[in-house]
Structures are given as C-alpha cells and as structure tokens.
Amino acid sequence: MNVLPTAPLRELAHQVGFDLVGFARAEPIPPESLLSWVAAGYAADMDWMGERAAERLDVSILLPGARTVISFANNYWRDDAASVDSPIARYARGRDYHSTLRDRMKAFRKTLSLRYPELGTYGGVDSGPMMEKVWAARAGLGYVGKNGCFITESHGSWVLLATLILDAEVDDYGAGPAADRCGACRRCLMSCPTGALVGNGRVDARACLSYQTIENRERQVPEAFRVKFDNLVFGCDICQEVCPLNRRPVFADHARFEPRAVAALGAVELAALTPEQYQELIPGTALARARYDGLRRNAAYALGVAKQASARGVLEKLSGDASELVRTAALWALSQLEP
Ligand code: SF4
Numbered sequence: 505m506n507v508l509p510t511a512p513l514r515e516l517a518h519q520v521g522f523d524l525v526g527f528a529r530a531e532p533i534p535p536e537s538l539l540s541w542v543a544a545g546y547a548a549d550m551d552w553m554g555e556r557a558a559e560r561l562d563v564s565i566l567l568p569g570a571r572t573v574i575s576f577a578n579n580y581w582r583d584d585a586a587s588v589d590s591p592i593a594r595y596a597r598g599r600d601y602h603s604t605l606r607d608r609m610k611a612f613r614k615t616l617s618l619r620y621p622e623l624g625t626y627g628g629v630d631s632g633p634m635m636e637k638v639w640a641a642r643a644g645l646g647y648v649g650k651n652g653c654f655i656t657e658s659h660g661s662w663v664l665l666a667t668l669i670l671d672a673e674v675d676d677y678g679a680g681p682a683a684d685r686c687g688a689c690r691r692c693l694m695s696c697p698t699g700a701l702v703g704n705g706r707v708d709a710r711a712c713l714s715y716q717t718i719e720n721r722e723r724q725v726p727e728a729f730r731v732k733f734d735n736l737v738f739g740c741d742i743c744q745e746v747c748p749l750n751r752r753p754v755f756a757d758h759a760r761f762e763p764r765a766v767a768a769l770g771a772v773e774l775a776a777l778t779p780e781q782y783q784e785l786i787p788g789t790a791l792a793r794a795r796y797d798g799l800r801r802n803a804a805y806a807l808g809v810a811k812q813a814s815a816r817g818v819l820e821k822l823s824g825d826a827s828e829l830v831r832t833a834a835l836w837a838l839s840q841l842e843p
C-alpha cells in the first residue's frame with residue numbers, strides 16, 4: 505500500500521462532519537498507565553477496561569499490519585435555553601453521540617475504501633478496545649488534563665472522540681502530542697465533589713459520579729456518593745464546567761447535538777417518567793445506558809439531596825414501585841426531606 509497523503513484525508517474528515525483530525529504512528533502503548541489504573545481498582549467493576557488489555561495496548565492485534573491511527577474529534581457544547589438547568593451531562597442531552605460519530609466515520613471509511621480498495625481499516629467510537637485519548641494525544645489533538653478529560657485548544661474538553669486504524673502509512677504525522685496546559689491549576693481536583701480525581705489525569709471510577717449515575721445501575725449507590733447527586737441524574741460535568749480551558753466554548757451548530765425533549769425535564773419529571781414516556785424520550789439517546797430503573801433511582805436521589813418538599817408526592821409513589829432499586833432510593837430520598 506502506498507503512503508497516503510494527509511491533506512485530502514483532513515479535507516474528507518471535515519466534509520463528513522468532524523471538527524478535528526490528526527494522525528499518529530500505530531506504535532504500541534506503554535502498559536504501565538492502563539495496568540496500574542486497573543490494578544489500583546480505579547476501574548470499579550468495569551471489567552472490560554482490564555480485559556483485552558493486549559489489544560488496547562497494541563492496535564496491530566486489532567488490525568494486522570496497522571501503521572497509522574487517525575483520531576477524530578467532535579465538539580458537542582450547546583447552551584440551549586430549555587436545557588440549561590438539565591441534570592443530564594451535556595454530551596447526553598442530544599441524540600446518542602455514538603450514532604452521530606459512527607455515521608461520520610462510516611462516511612469517511614466509505615470514501616476511503618473507494619479511493620483505496622486495498623486499504624485495511626478498523627474503527628471505533630468509544631466502544632472497541634482502543635485507548636482513544638492516548639491516540640488523540642499522539643495525533644496532536646490535545647492532551648489529557650488533570651480532570652481526566654481530553655482537552656483541545658479549540659474546543660476545550662467538550663469533545664467526543666472516534667478512532668480509525670489503517671494498515672498504511674500517511675505522509676505527515678504532525679508535531680505529535682500537544683503541550684499540557686494545566687500548569688499549576690488544580691481547580692478540577694478541588695471542585696470534584698467526591699475526590700474522584702487521583703492525580704495525573706486519573707479518575708477513580710468508584711468515586712466518580714459519572715460512573716455511579718451510569719454504570720452502577722443495578723445497586724444502590726453508597727450514601728457518601730449519593731448525597732452528592734446535586735441536580736445530577738445522568739453523568740457529571742463539574743470538573744469540565746470549572747476548567748478555565750473551557751471558558752470559551754464553541755456552539756456545536758448541528759441538529760445532531762441539539763438537546764432533545766428529555767433535556768428540558770428536571771429531576772421531578774425524570775423520577776416520575778412512565779414506561780411509555782421512557783420509550784418515547786430515551787431510546788436513541790445515551791441515557792438508555794442507565795436504563796429505566798437506573799434513571800429513576802438517580803432522580804430519586806437527586807430529589808432527596810435537594811430536600812425538595814414538592815417532590816414528596818412523586819417519591820411516595822416511587823416508594824411503592826415494582827422495582828426494588830427505585831423503591832429503596834425513594835425511601836432514602838423521603839428520609840432526607842424536611843418533616
Ligand atoms: Fe468528579 Fe464529577 Fe469529574 Fe467524576 S465527573 S471526576 S465526580 S467532578
């Protein structure tokens with residue numbers, strides 16, 4: 505396979521809708537960072553993070569003959585008035601980003617395969633065993649901040665990543681990793697309500713409210729963490745909101761990132777969602793990962809934290825819910841309300 509020119513690939517990436525694109529050599533990733541993070545227990549019960557470690561660290565296992573990794577990023581920041589107080593993390597307010605980025609990747613690969621029928625590729629959007637932030641950094645798109653987020657110069661950390669491996673070289677790998685711009689700042693570490701940021705951009709998922717609201721969806725959340733569900737029902741943006749590198753966000757002017765109707769709902773409405781409303785509002789959004797009962801459990805916690813007397817009615821109803829997960833959360837929330 506010939507060496508591919510990057511200029512038309514950059515143009516194509518922008519044509520299909522990606523904001524940023526960069527190229528890295530497909531060299532193995534030193535194992536220490538991933539393995540020590542998993543060994544420390546910071547992955548909580550996300551066993552898949554430790555599984556397939558060999559593939560995560562060496563993309564030539566995923567695509568024999570891998571030479572290049574292309575990293576793409578999309579800005580998703582919006583400040584639509586209807587969703588400004590939403591208890592849902594910004595990335596999850598619109599259409600599921602997986603499908604948005606996958607569609608763009610699909611369009612990119614389709615053109616690529618027409619131009620280079622012999623080319624082998626392997627792609628993923630936050631799903632395959634690929635260390636997307638490592639590749640984005642190597643490709644020069646930015647760096648991993650102390651908040652564990654990938655931070656770009658142009659869009660701050662309000663970006664979503666996609667990764668594509670090629671079995672061909674490209675003509676320009678750029679200048680390599682971008683400089684770390686955190687400096688002496690510690691704002692995210694000081695602001696994280698649960699102390700989940702453990703240094704060097706590492707996140708202890710067990711303490712992170714993103715993990716607790718999304719991945720830990722079948723058990724009660726430990727009380728020390730649920731008391732921090734302050735207007736949080738799905739995900740947590742605190743360590744991004746406080747970051748000075750996010751001071752000048754860029755509006756993501758694309759319908760795919762437009763908040764959906766669910767983003768206009770508060771914790772009371774989310775707690776009171778009927779199965780029919782759930783079916784109408786949630787499929788096709790990233791919120792589906794928390795599932796019906798997980799979302800209502802989280803919303804009940806948030807109402808307990810808010811000590812919102814007007815939520816008593818909905819919580820009393822949930823205290824008799826068919827789901828034990830929801831019932832227990834509602835009883836806890838009721839115990840938090842003022843008498
Ligand atoms: Fe802490 Fe929230 Fe950031 Fe997790 S997402 S590290 S809980 S501020």
Ligand code: SF4
Binds near residue numbers: 686690691747
């Ligand atoms: Fe870095 Fe400060 Fe942003 Fe944290 S808040 S990621 S330390 S710049």
